[in-house]
Amino acid sequence: MSTAIAPANETAIQFVDVCKSFGERSRRHLVLDRVSFSVPKGKTTVIAGGSGQGKSVILKLILGLLRPDSGQVLIGEKDITTMGYKALQEQRMRFGVLFQGAALFDSLTVFENIALPLRERTRLSDQEIRSRIAATLEQLELTGHEEKFPAQLSGGMKKRVGLARALQLEPEIVLFDEPTTGLDPVMTREIYELFVRTQQRLGYTAVIVSHDIPQIFTLADQIILLNKGELDIFSDPAQIPLSTKPKIREFARSVMGQQAA
Numbered sequence: 001m002s003t004a005i006a007p008a009n010e011t012a013i014q015f016v017d018v019c020k021s022f023g024e025r026s027r028r029h030l031v032l033d034r035v036s037f038s039v040p041k042g043k044t045t046v047i048a049g050g051s052g053q054g055k056s057v058i059l060k061l062i063l064g065l066l067r068p069d070s071g072q073v074l075i076g077e078k079d080i081t082t083m084g085y086k087a088l089q090e091q092r093m094r095f096g097v098l099f100q101g102a103a104l105f106d107s108l109t110v111f112e113n114i115a116l117p118l119r120e121r122t123r124l125s126d127q128e129i130r131s132r133i134a135a136t137l138e139q140l141e142l143t144g145h146e147e148k149f150p151a152q153l154s155g156g157m158k159k160r161v162g163l164a165r166a167l168q169l170e171p172e173i174v175l176f177d178e179p180t181t182g183l184d185p186v187m188t189r190e191i192y193e194l195f196v197r198t199q200q201r202l203g204y205t206a207v208i209v210s211h212d213i214p215q216i217f218t219l220a221d222q223i224i225l226l227n228k229g230e231l232d233i234f235s236d237p238a239q240i241p242l243s244t245k246p247k248i249r250e251f252a253r254s255v256m257g258q259q260a261a
Ligand SMILES: Nc1ncnc2c1ncn2[C@@H]1O[C@H](COP(=O)(O)OP(=O)(O)OP(=O)(O)O)[C@@H](O)[C@H]1O
Pocket: 022, 023, 031, 049, 050, 051, 052, 053, 054, 055, 056, 057, 058
């Protein structure tokens, strides 16, 4: 459990004493045990931890797709755990989401894939859509690829198209679930650098669930490590190997290699 809570006006997301378990009483599996943390506005936060530690559960709680057993999940200053369906739907408009596979439509060009949320959710003219997409293509180094189909793109380009699409409705918060799955370490690093540059330029809040250690750690403003229902928060990756908790030091040794020496 951690209590590193920032002032509300600087906070995009806040978990307060959140418990989440699954299963019947006799076989109850406690995944999050009174977890508290804040995600600062306009920064990049990484959530890391071993398999099955609850990283995806946290993303689903943020999106209101799961409700906690107890505790509060605040987006800005609104507690979403008590919201009805309609309010939650409106709330989700504030989010952009980028999942593992980027979920592109194979039969649509890059341009049409990126235009999809604008066509479905806005009344922008074709001209406005074209100019908005041109700006995003440039930011994500995709200019010149707009008429290609997903099958013609490299893995890294697909991820960039996925982010371009997630950014079209100008979200305040972008959630990434293992966004570099399938990429080699060099490409992973490049993609994260581009993602963090884009986040800094546009100013949204990024929450990244990732196994890519240490590549992403050195780029993040905040790192949340999840371990057996508890979490630890670091603003500087160099502090991880210096933790007073033996389990965290062990984690640092096993995944951060020489950095932990
Ligand atoms: N809907 C659900 N019903 C029952 N158990 C669930 C459900 N969702 C998650 N869990 C359990 O909660 C635990 C955490 O799952 P979660 O998917 O958040 O892990 P993770 O940290 O994202 O792991 P990975 O890195 O392998 O994706 C797991 O034990 C999982 O089986």
